[in-house]
Amino acid sequence: MATYSNEEYADMLICYGYCNCVSAQARTEYIRRYPDRRVPDVSVFDGVYRRLRETGSVSRRRTDLGRPRVIDDDEEQDNEIVERFRRDPTTSTNIVARELGLTQWKVWFTVHTAGLYPYHYTPVHAIEEGDPARRMDFCRFMLNADIDDPNFLKLILWTDESKFDKDGITNYHNAHYWAPKELGNPNKKRVKGSQRRFSVNVWMGIISNHLIGPYFLPDNLNGETYENFLRGDLGDLLDDLPLQLLRDMWFQHDGCPAHFRRSVREWLDTNYPNKWIGRGGPLPWPARSPDLTPMDFYVWGHMKSLVYSEPNPISSVDVLKERIINAANDIRRTLTTGVVKSGLRERMRKCVRNRGGHVEHEL
Incomplete structure (x- = not known):
């Protein structure tokens, strides 16, 4: 489990602010400024900033609210989520959330903060020999x-x-029909095809x-x-x-x-x-x-x-x-x-x- 000194956390916050709170850029800036230090994951920058805002301390929480969790520590949890996507870029937030016992929103927020975004495959034509x-x-x-x-x-x-x-x-x-929530599902339909x-x-x-x-x-x-x-x-x-x-x-x-x-x-x-x-x-x-x-x-x-x-x-x-x-x-x-x-x-x-x-x- 990775831990850092208060000095290291403070320097991470400086880089985080310097890069307008973009974790991926902050990590690059941190490596440039401190080439001899351990390299933190991009999720660490957002985590230390969030803890400082919420608790007034950069130290990680050691306890939770008593609810059983697959991973006990927030920072380690974030690292595990990001690592899952780096090992298998084709996985989904739904799969990772189910495997780790987390909400899908938590997984999505973590990978988004880490600078990972979903992209579509580009279909290409087959190329043969010659x-x-x-x-x-x-x-x-x-x-x-x-x-x-x-x-x-x-x-x-x-x-x-x-x-x-x-x-x-x-x-x-990507086809939607927008309607007021109080009306409920309008059950709109669109003709897709016919035998003719x-x-x-x-x-x-x-x-x-x-x-x-x-x-x-x-x-x-x-x-x-x-x-x-x-x-x-x-x-x-x-x-x-x-x-x-x-x-x-x-x-x-x-x-x-x-x-x-x-x-x-x-x-x-x-x-x-x-x-x-x-x-x-x-x-x-x-x-x-x-x-x-x-x-x-x-x-x-x-x-x-x-x-x-x-x-x-x-x-x-x-x-x-x-x-x-x-x-x-x-x-x-x-x-x-x-x-x-x-x-x-x-x-x-x-x-x-x-x-x-x-x-x-x-x-």
Whole structure:
């Protein structure tokens, strides 16, 4: 059981006040000032301050109120709580409280005081053997091209397809309905789904500060329907772009089977000679890299949050399409070149620094 002299406690209080009562910072400051002393846990700083306020003494209480407890001493108790989380960062306040015979609030307060906070995992895509090298090659090319021509990243038409269905993905954990306490539980409900399901397949693109689409593709996209779209509809969607941008534009898509059709690649070679990015293209697209395209890291997530934000259920395909169009118009009004350019630079630099590995968890 760790004990400290009154002099040590006094110096801890000085560091605690110097760091605006932030225990983690106070511990760092204490180590800097007194490198030859024992290093106290961060919880000690809050504990000695609390005891001084409540009892007028920095000494620890030696007795409790007679109620049986798993750990008798406040400071040792705090140390044990923090140690549980350091041994197993995936544990919960509920588990630790149950194991130590404490209230969950006591456990939460202790770990919060110690400077520990709960964080969510970041879901990332799977990377297979050989992917990191291809991702690094792609990012290095893009970054070097951006240095040679500061407008290069703004000249790429990034494209993708995504499915929107009737119900979307709803996180009910953070969905609340606030009402006066005296009314009790209002028992509100929200329609989650039904047996009648439908979806639409949406193509969109983004270039500089221009959002292209949405265009509604057949549900089951294949090489023939995708080629027909490129030959017959893409040009109409790009009509509003400035002529200079159209002349210098690169075309990007990923490596799904419909994109890899030979006639599709031949059409791109003819219409975007040496200026298209994709599987089998002059600049190969690295497989399993949704984190490197603004369609995935910006457009789709933003659009789906808008489409599914309304509480009213989506009753038909026409209603779903209307919401998608309205969401695209909302994004279009606020879109800037920085969304594409700054976002891509940051992600590609991190990808190179991580040797082609994941970048989402660092953003």
